[in-house]
Amino acid sequence: MHCLVTGAAGFIGSHLCERLLADGHAVTGVDCFTDYYPRTIKERNLAGFRDHQHFRFRELDLSEGIPAEVVKGAEWVFHLAAMAGLTRSWLDFDSYNRHNLTATHRLLEALKVVPTLKKLIYASTSSVYGKYASGDESLPTRPSSPYGITKLAAEQLCRVYGDEFGLPCVVLRYFSVYGPRQRPEMGYHLFINAILKGKPITLTGDGLQVRGNTYIADCVEATVRATQATPGETFNLGGGELVTVLEVFKKLEKIIGKPALIEKHPPRKGDQLATGADVSKLLRHLGWKPTTSLAEGLAKQVEWQKSLL
Numbered sequence: 127m128h129c130l131v132t133g134a135a136g137f138i139g140s141h142l143c144e145r146l147l148a149d150g151h152a153v154t155g156v157d158c159f160t161d162y163y164p165r166t167i168k169e170r171n172l173a174g175f176r177d178h179q180h181f182r183f184r185e186l187d188l189s190e191g192i193p194a195e196v197v198k199g200a201e202w203v204f205h206l207a208a209m210a211g212l213t214r215s216w217l218d219f220d221s222y223n224r225h226n227l228t229a230t231h232r233l234l235e236a237l238k239v240v241p242t243l244k245k246l247i248y249a250s251t252s253s254v255y256g257k258y259a260s261g262d263e264s265l266p267t268r269p270s271s272p273y274g275i276t277k278l279a280a281e282q283l284c285r286v287y288g289d290e291f292g293l294p295c296v297v298l299r300y301f302s303v304y305g306p307r308q309r310p311e312m313g314y315h316l317f318i319n320a321i322l323k324g325k326p327i328t329l330t331g332d333g334l335q336v337r338g339n340t341y342i343a344d345c346v347e348a349t350v351r352a353t354q355a356t357p358g359e360t361f362n363l364g365g366g367e368l369v370t371v372l373e374v375f376k377k378l379e380k381i382i383g384k385p386a387l388i389e390k391h392p393p394r395k396g397d398q399l400a401t402g403a404d405v406s407k408l409l410r411h412l413g414w415k416p417t418t419s420l421a422e423g424l425a426k427q428v429e430w431q432k433s434l435l
């Protein structure tokens with residue numbers, strides 16, 4: 127297949143590109159290196175496959191329009207480009223609006239006239255559900271941050287282009303993804319670095335927030351399988367194992383062999399109190415279920431972060 131991956135230099139996008147190339151597909155990767163985290167990290171994400179003979183990279187901001195040659199011949203499109211993370215979305219609404227909503231609009235407009243298109247996978251988020259994101263796809267969507275609102279709006283835009291122009295869109299709602307290359311501001315990344323360096327961990331809230339995080343390889347597997355889904359479908363994509371943040375600290379202490387020094391802070395605005403995907407729809411439709419245990423996945427992320435010290 128001829129694949130287009132937006133956000134190819136990001137955490138999940140770079141793993142997805144590698145997987146698609148390993149499966150023998152041709153991949154066009156697009157990224158504009160937003161300043162959400164340093165470009166050097168994204169260049170490192172790309173390094174392992176940038177020179178692959180079936181990969182071509184376009185540095186391009188989707189929100190500024192997309193040249194026809196970039197989408198020409200695309201069969202599977204994976205739209206992962208976005209401003210991620212909810213905290214900054216309170217401070218920088220315009221960037222979230224531009225990179226999450228306008229960029230999606232420009233991509234849909236460009237794809238409208240691509241006859242080869244077989245599937246468009248849109249990477250959405252559990253943040254569309256808001257504070258309580260535990261359950262299946264019938265949970266009410268009540269985002270509690272500007273980030274969640276822009277991601278939900280982009281989902282709706284995909285639906286409208288599906289209804290009105292026949293674009294074959296499938297929505298995946300990712301529940302916090304972790305593993306090697308995890309974004310530097312994400313919880314597990316910060317926790318692991320702090321424990322490795324003997325520094326205090328900033329804990330927002332009481333630590334009893336429940337999380338059902340997804341290991342990167344499981345996330346990528348489901349994302350690839352979603353190319354076989356019926357257009358118009360939406361799926362929760364989560365890791366299955368539910369743990370509190372305090373339990374995660376215990377697991378990390380065991381893996382790393384050092385204590386977690388915890389510094390308590392008030393909860394973040396809009397933070398999710400419980401996220402736990404019911405992924406039975408993915409199992410029913412696409413035969414997917416997560417296969418990596420939290421202990422196994424955390425150990426792999428610890429190894430990766432150690433290698434960067």
Ligand SMILES: NC(=O)c1ccc[n+]([C@@H]2O[C@H](COP(=O)([O-])OP(=O)(O)OC[C@H]3O[C@@H](n4cnc5c(N)ncnc54)[C@H](O)[C@@H]3O)[C@@H](O)[C@H]2O)c1
Binds near residue numbers: 211302304
């Ligand atoms: N990581 C998670 O736990 C998680 C959870 C839920 C949803 N998601 C979604 O998955 C996707 C990937 O997340 P990630 O963690 O890999 O984030 P990331 O920030 O590592 O990757 C996103 C990439 O998109 C690029 N980008 C942003 N706007 C762009 C634009 N206008 N044009 C071109 N490139 C642009 C960025 O430069 C970045 O490299 C996002 O859509 C995010 O909302 C991620």
